Amino acid sequence: xxxxxxxxxxxxxxxxxxxxxxxxxxxxxxxxxxxxxxxxxxxxxxxxxxxxxxxxxxxxxxxxxxxxxxxxxxxxxxxxxxxxxxxxxxxxxxxxxxxxxxxxxxxxxxxxxxxxxxxxxxxxxxxxxxxxxxxxxxxxxxxxxxxxxxxxxxxxxxxxxxxxxxxxxxxxxxxxxxxxxxxxxxxxxxxxxxxxxxxxxxxxxxxxxxxxxxxxxxxxxxxxxxxxxxxxxxxxxxxxxxxxxxxxxxxxxxxxxxxxxxxxxxxxxxxxxxxxxxxxxxxxxxxxxxxxxxxxxxxxxxxxxxxxxxxxxxxxxxxxxxxxxxxxxxxxxxx
Ligand SMILES: *Cc1c(COP(=O)(O)O)cnc(C)c1O
Ligand code: SF4
Numbered sequence: 001x002x003x004x005x006x007x008x009x010x011x012x013x014x015x016x017x018x019x020x021x022x023x024x025x026x027x028x029x030x031x032x033x034x035x036x037x038x039x040x041x042x043x044x045x046x047x048x049x050x051x052x053x054x055x056x057x058x059x060x061x062x063x064x065x066x067x068x069x070x071x072x073x074x075x076x077x078x079x080x081x082x083x084x085x086x087x088x089x090x091x092x093x094x095x096x097x098x099x100x101x102x103x104x105x106x107x108x109x110x111x112x113x114x115x116x117x118x119x120x121x122x123x124x125x126x127x128x129x130x131x132x133x134x135x136x137x138x139x140x141x142x143x144x145x146x147x148x149x150x151x152x153x154x155x156x157x158x159x160x161x162x163x164x165x166x167x168x169x170x171x172x173x174x175x176x177x178x179x180x181x182x183x184x185x186x187x188x189x190x191x192x193x194x195x196x197x198x199x200x201x202x203x204x205x206x207x208x209x210x211x212x213x214x215x216x217x218x219x220x221x222x223x224x225x226x227x228x229x230x231x232x233x234x235x236x237x238x239x240x241x242x243x244x245x246x247x248x249x250x251x252x253x254x255x256x257x258x259x260x261x262x263x264x265x266x267x268x269x270x271x272x273x274x275x276x277x278x279x280x281x282x283x284x285x286x287x288x289x290x291x292x293x294x295x296x297x298x299x300x301x302x303x304x305x306x307x308x309x310x311x312x313x314x315x316x317x318x319x320x321x322x323x324x325x326x327x328x329x330x331x332x333x334x335x
Contacts, residue, residue: 014202018120018168021054025076028053032071033064041078045291049129051076052122057199060232069227069259073123080124080291089130091287092324103146107330109157112193113146116164121199125256125295127287128164143177151184158189167196171207178215190217193252195224198231201238213245220248222281226260228272236276243277250281253319255302256295263308270309270317280319285334287324303335 012020022028025039025046053074061068098104104112122129150156159181166174181187190212196203212219221242225231239249251273253260260266270280283306286296297305306321322331 012202014200014205017054017056017200017202021052021120022058023050023052025051028058028071028075031058031063032061032068034066038066038075038077042076042080045078045080046076049076049080049124049126049291050122052119054120054200056202056234057121057230060229067258068229069265070229072259073125073226073256074121076124077294079294082293083290084293087288087290087293089290091127091289092326100145100149101142103149105149105153105156109155110160110191111146111150111156111158112160112162113143113166114163115161115166116168118168119163119165120168120196120203123195125254125286125289125292127289127292129289129291143180147180147184150181150187154186157187158191159187160191160193162193165194165196166192167194167200167203167208171205171211174208175211178211178217182216188218189220190215191220191222193222193224197221197223197238197242198225198235201234204238204241206241209241209245209247212242212247218248219246220250223249223251223278224253225251225269225273225278226253226256227265228268231272231276239276239278249278251278251319252282252284253280254284254286254295255297255305255321256286257297258295261297261301261305263305263312266305266309267312270313270319274317280317282331283319283321285321285323299334306335 022031025042026036028051029036029038051074057070057074061070065071102114104114106112150159161177169177178190181190225235242249253269255261260269266283273280285299285302286292288296302321306318310318320331321334323334325332
């Protein structure tokens with residue numbers, strides 16, 4: 001399939017589109033022609049963790065469907081306020097002090113930088129919903145400390161920009177970071193963990209793609225997409241742009257009750273991703289964060305689903321079922 005970037009070129013910049021994101025739950029429900037009663041008792045939930053969703057993502061939701069799988073990922077509801085034993089505010093224990101602000105060096109050969117404080121979308125199941133981003137964020141001008149750390153440790157081959165969402169940085173900021181990273185000889189790979197190519201695909205500008213294309217570093221984009229309906233034509237165009245620039249495209253999803261917890265949905269997601277040039281990488285079991293218990297599936301349920309999925313798809317379209325465990329040296333396979 002050949003896609004031209006020109007035909008779908010948006011008239012607004014990605015920054016303007018971002019600014020026009022929906023933050024008012026009432027407006028969201030009006031657009032979708034849904035009853036405001038869905039918000040009953042939910043006010044404290046959205047006060048604690050705001051609604052935020054780009055209009056382009058809302059346009060992929062089905063009007064009149066209160067169980068739309070994209071809507072359920074962003075709409076604050078009263079159930080988030082329920083207390084469940086075992087669900088905590090910091091399931092990954094990331095609030096522990098980091099030696100360098102914004103730098104996590106837990107896994108061999110790779111460091112993860114939390115590059116920004118916010119995201120283009122607020123996902124209700126997010127394990128970072130209570131994470132003290134602000135205090136932990138290096139900020140663009142304080143990256144020197146992180147870069148010094150990377151330069152001093154020759155075992156580090158790959159630098160992962162995560163967040164928040166690293167693609168909220170401007171093209172100029174990212175180009176500057178790329179240049180400084182390229183100057184460290186033992187670093188070979190730059191990886192992004194970003195939900196933006198899916199929720200705000202207009203962010204994948206030709207400047208951004210060119211910078212990656214011309215870099216000596218390998219670049220990897222790990223998307224975050226949970227349902228095939230998230231991948232519309234604009235996302236396909238963004239993937240074509242990245243692919244053309246030689247970027248390796250992978251996806252991670254979170255297994256979410258009521259959203260993607262059946263084999264057909266997961267199969268369709270993998271096939272849709274493949275059709276736009278992306279391979280499934282990880283399927284995460286939910287981190288037990290306060291406010292997300294209604295999305296939770298047990299390991300036994302997750303494993304049963306994976307068995308069905310493995311029977312239906314070629315091996316390269318089956319994501320690895322993983323969880324993050326504090327103190328472990330890598331993501332732990334659940335199967
Ligand atoms: C997930 C993660 C990574 C990357 O792990 P991969 O298995 O290489 O995808 C690196 N550092 C941290 C802190 C992580 O959470
Ligand atoms: S985009 Fe990622 S980090 Fe941001 S709220 Fe969603 S799941 Fe969390």
